Each structure stands twice: as structure tokens, then as C-alpha cells.
Amino acid sequence: MKRLNILFILGILIITSSINAQQTPAASQSEAITIVGATAHIGNGELIENSLIIFENGILTQVLDATTTKMQYRGTIINAEGKHVYPGFIAPNTTLGLVEIASLRPTDDEDEIGEMLPHIRSLVAYNAESQIVESMRPNGVLIGEIVPRGGTISGTSSIVQFDAWNWEDAAIKKDNGLHINWPNSFKRGKWWLGEERGLKPNEKYAEDILKLSQFFNNSRAYMAGEQKQENLPFKSMETVFTNGKKVFVHVDGEREIVDAIQFKKDQNLKDMVIVGGYDAVKVADLIKAENIAVLATRPHSTPNQDDEDYDYNYKLAKLLSDKGILVGLESSGQMERASTRNLPFYAGTVAASGMDKEEALKLITLNNAKILGIDDRLGTLEKGKDATLFISEGDALDMRTNKLTKAFIQGRELSLESHQTELYHRYSEKYENQKKE
Template sequence: MNKYSYILSLLFSASMFAQHAPAKKQSQSILILNATAHLGTGQVIPNSAIGFKEGKLTLVADASTIRLVDGAYDQTIDATGKHVYPGFIAANSTLGLVEIDAVKSSDDESEVGDMNPNVRSLVAYNAESKVIETVRPNGILMAQITPRGGTISGTSSVVQLDSWNYQDGVVKENDGIHLNFPSIYSSRGWWAEPSGAKLNKDYIKEIADIKSFLISTKASQGETSKERNLVFESTKGLFDASQTLFIHADHELQIIDAIKLSKEIGVKKIVIVGGFEAYKCADLLKENGIGVLLRRVHDMPEFDDQDVNLPYKMAKMLTDKGIVVGLENSGDMERMNTRNLPFLAGTCAAYGLDKEQALQLITANTAKILGIESFCGTLETGKDATLFISEGDALDMRTNKLTEAFIQGRKITLENHQSKLNDIYKEKYNQK
């Protein structure tokens, strides 16, 4: 191969696997008929009529109980035998913040320093990340983009996953600040040779440092000064209820201390992220109206004396206590594993939750926890037409096969570089 052919082949490869352009604004009204509609409210309509115009749902009804006027909708989709769902929401996600872990210049998930409430993950969000296109075919259409690192990591924002840039994608800017609560234990050894854990002797001091910092930021809110303090200014929303404090904590004592600290300093809204032992203080969470974004349920128990199925059962245990529960998927290979979010909910259904309750873990409940329930999370008239059609049960990896998906009424592509490779090699081996 000469150098010109080589260059052309590179250009062809680059264009073949380039990102798709975001879908254009909805111009034609659409009606989806005859599908089983899972509304996200717990209600199921076996033979539904779902209509939307200009990006908003205008009709959610049983098709057998209404009379449709000819021409009321520009396009009709016959979804007989299929299922319609509200778009799934990935909470506490680093989608778009890291492309390749080993390439430092593509890693924007954390900032230097320990107390960074002013860091905004949104401005680092790369809407053209190739990983984003791979999660949409499983129904994940929105995400809370969240920073990592330090004690106070920074501010998250909620985006829809089909945009040119973060300005186009944002649906709720700076929804909350993320606090990594001090750990009770400190690990010893390293990942290849772990040697157990020991109590963190600095636990009380680290809590006191957080308390001192937040009290100082609160006290500064009413001050006037020629010099602005962006770090202190950025916490204002915690004290006027315009932002949520997302507290990343797993153990019972951490959660209890986190709630106590928040009440002492006057934080209006908090959510527990992780919450492995949240079931141990469920009454306290319920009493204070605190939701939980439960950590990845495809996991093992932390201690030898715990039920091996405990991670799978936790969503039901908390739901039965009346706590609003959502799912998050942080951890190893979290961006690529975002596609498995529906199957985490499916596992929760297999271990006790009603299937429609399990659906709410990644739709209505998550929307409520993130403060976006007024316009998404369920299929209800007036809300955004962010939804998809699946051939079967979207919480089952065998039948989660999307045929069409819409974000704010815009029909998005479900093709990505992996599906293209699949088509190429099917052709190579003469498969249908």
C-alpha cells in the first residue's frame, strides 16, 4: 500500500466511525399506537396511544377508550407487541468526562484540591464522547454528570444525551454539590495485596473540617466585599434549597453523622449516594425525607457475615420503608457499564420489587431525587417526549432491543461504532 492509499484508508476509517450529528428539533407530530406503555408511575397501559408534538407529550391514553381524529398527528408508529418506556436516567455518572483512562488529556473527572464546590462538571462535559452513543441503545437517554475526587468534588448537572455541546445538552444546570463523607475505615495494602482495613483515627477531625468549611461559606453569604470568593459563593444553593447536597456515604455511622451535620449547619436538601448500609437507618432517612441513590447492585457484600444477596435486596428493603430510591452505577469501568443500568433495575425486580417499582428506580424516582420530575421521568401529558420503544422488557438483557428512541421529541439514532462493527463483520461472514 502506498502512502496515499494509506492516508485515504485512515480518512475513510475516521469518517466511518465518526459521531452522528444530533437529531433536529421535532417538526412532525408523532403518535405511537398499540404498544404496552410503562408510564413510570406504576401504571401500565396494555394497548396505548402515546402522542407528542413540539417535544412535549400531548396524549397518554388507552387506545381503546379514545377516538382519534384523522390527521391529528403527522406520523403514526404501529408498535403492536412492543413496549414504550420513559427514557432511563443515569445518576452520579462521569459520562463525557473521561474518554480513555490512560490518556491524561482526555480525563476531566476531578480537580486538584480538597474543597471544590465551585468546580462545575458541566463545562468539562464532552457531548461527542463515543461512549455516550453506546448507552443510548439500551434506553439511557439522560445523565447526571458528576465530578469525582477530594472531599467536596464540585457541582453536577443533568444533561440529555444527544447534543452538539454541553450548552445544547443541559436540562438542569448545577443541580447539586457532591460531598465525599469521611470513611470510618482506612484500607491497608494495595489492590493486588489487600490486607484488610483499620479504623480511621482522623474520622472526627475530618468531619469537623467539613463542618467548619460549610459554616464559613454559609456565614459569608450575607457579606459584601470588593473581592468575590467563588468557592464560598458556589455553596449558596445549599442553604436556600435551590441545590441538593449529595453525600457519598455507605456505612450506617457515616449516614447518621452526615444527616446530623447537615441539619446542624442548615442544609435544606440532601441525598445519600451509595448507601450500602442505608437499610440500617431507614427510619431516620424516612423521617427526614432523604432519598438514596443506591450504589451498583451487581456487587458483593462488604462483610463476611452479610447475606450474599444483600446488594440485590436493598432496593426493596428501602422501598418498603417508604424511601425514594434510585440507582447509580459508579465504580469500575463505570462509563462503559452505564449501558447495564436497566439490568441493575431488573435484578432488583428479580429480588422482590414489583417490575414497575423497579422501573421507577431509573425513571421517576431518579427524576425526583435530581429535581427534574416536573418535566421528565414518567410518561404524562405536558412532560418532555423523552422515551423509547423496545421489542420486549427493557429491564431484561435478553429482550431490551430498542427500535426507536426520542429525546424531547427528536428521533435519535441508535447506531454507534460498535453496531457498525457488528454489521461489518456480519457481512464479512455472510450472516444476515
């Protein structure tokens, strides 16, 4: 009991310190801002070497080549010669704001009890004052898709921006997609229950798929009936059937991907996205034929099989893009919340492995925006879109030169300080003083 009390108090202290450390959300844009002279990476593959960018009331009003226009500057003028400007990077399939410290249960809200949970909404559990969320911004990651975990159907995700007081203020697009964790045809032996270690065929694989199909069919029957007794999980499926809500299927194996695509056909799903897609290259033609997008697993991970190329994950996004598939990058996996700040460097690794640099940038800007259904507002530096962007001293896809000097979300200038930058300044000063002694 004493140990539990200590853990509870520790959790409260950590949560409190997290709230106190969070930077105050920026005030609304009060006057026009003009950025002059930067190399503008539009996010759609285009580049403007000497750009003129103007935004007012949180909206981009001009994105031009400064050498060919006589447009008059407006409001505050930022001279960005020699620097680079990018649209805010978009992180899909993340649990940011749902878990602060995995070992402290009071700060972990990514999963619920049950298998079929379409009624679970990640948005209402999102903690806008998370210290981890705050640490995304200094690397240019300004937008995220917040996704629940667990179960066969884990629930619905929402899109948020990373500068808000609460989830209501943070929301950009509510309940953008349903997430399904596709069953695996293999499973690992539970050695603690006396089973053999290692992978072995999942004898209940077909049964697991049947259960998923039955849930979809029962949900349709419920919606078509009188609904005398409310069933929240069934009712939550209505937007999937009637409005074509995106269905994100988390799946990696070749056989599983083929089965998931057949499920899409059987259930007449209008818009399906494969998340992970480790073996997607093996069935790329089928994926392309069904017009399915892929959120490719993060490049900074090792191959699954001993006989695969060491750089397989580095090349996966390019291999799929070369097949004509719409591809974005996601960052789930080990230490996924902290690692999401590395999203631009994942794109940089793809570029270093053969993809054109501006095409690699699209993997975390326009492509991710299209896949998440927010490309009408975000993902590129174009007139009429949200002024969600940042200025970097150098190449933002290179960890050596990704050094932000300014960042804006919907025209609001952000603080780029976080608990990590505070520690950096503290210990830099410490060691500088030691050098002088």
C-alpha cells in the same frame, strides 16, 4: 520523551476518531408523531396495554388507552403493536462525558486538585461527542446526571440529554446539586509507605468532619460579610444556603450515614440525598424520618462482608423502598461509564429479586427524576412532559429482549447506531459469511 510523544499522538487520534464516529444530533421535531398499539410503561407504576401516544414540538400531548378513546391520529403514525414504549431512562451520579479513556490523561477531566471544590462545574467539561455517551442510547439510557469526582467537596453536577452538539445544547438542568464525599471512619493501609495492609480505624475521621463543618461555617460567614476579597469556593456555596440546592452525600457505612444526617441537621440543609448507601438499611428509620432519598449502589456488585447475603445488593433497593424511602438506582463503581448502559438491567435484577416489575422501573424513571429535581419534565409518559421515550421489541429491563426500534429525545428521533453497533454488524456479517462457506 519519544514515548510521551507517541502517547500524545495516540490520544489525539482517539479523540479525533471519537468525534468522527459520533452520530449527528437529530433535527427538531417537524410534525406530530402518533405511536399506536404499544404496551405503555408509564414510569410511575402504571401500565396501558393498548396505548395511544401523541407528541408535537417535543412535548407529549396525549397518553391514552386506545381501546377507550376515539382520539384522531396525527402526523406520522407508528404501529407499535406487540412492542413496548418507555420513558427515557435516567442515569444519576455518572462521569459520562468527563472521561473517554481512563489511561489517557488528555481524555480524563473528572477531577480537580484540592479538597473543597464547590465552584467546580462538571457541565463545562462535559463532552457531548463522547463515543461512550453515544453507546447509552441503544439501551434506552437517554438522560444523565454528570458528576465530578475527587476531594471532599467535588463540585456541582448538571443534568444532560444524550443527543447534542455541545454541553450548552445538552443541558437540561444546570448545577442541580453539590456533591460531598463523606469521610470514612476506616482506611486502608498504604503498604507502599510501610503501613500495614487492610482496614484500620481512621484516626483523623472526626478531624475530617470538623474541616467540612468549618468550610460550611466559613462560607456562611463570608456570605454574611462585606466580601472585600472574592473567594470563589465560599461564594459558590450561596445557592446551598439560600436556594436549598440539593446536597448529594456519597456515603456507605452505618456510622458515616448517621454522622452525615447529623451534619444535615447541624447545617440546616433542606434537601440531602444519600448516594451509595450500602448500610442504609440499618438506619432506614432515621433516613425516612429525615425525608432523605437514596440513590442505591448498583445491584451488579458483590457484598462487602463475608457474612452478608450473596444477593444483598440485588435486594437493597427493595429493602429501602419497603421502608417508605424514595429510592433510585445509580451505576458508579468499576468501569462505571461503560457499565451505565446496563442501568435497565440493574432495575431488572431488582425486579427478579422480589420487587414488582413496574415498581422496579420507577427506580430508573420517576424516582430518579424526583431525586434529581427534573420530574416536572421527565421520568414518566404524561401529557405536558418532554417526549423523551423509546420503543422496544420486548421487556426493556431484560437484556435478552431490550431491542430498541425507535428512540426520541424531546421529540427528535435519534440514531441508534454507535461504534458498538457498527462492530456488531461488521462481525455478524463476517461469521455469517463463514457459515455459508
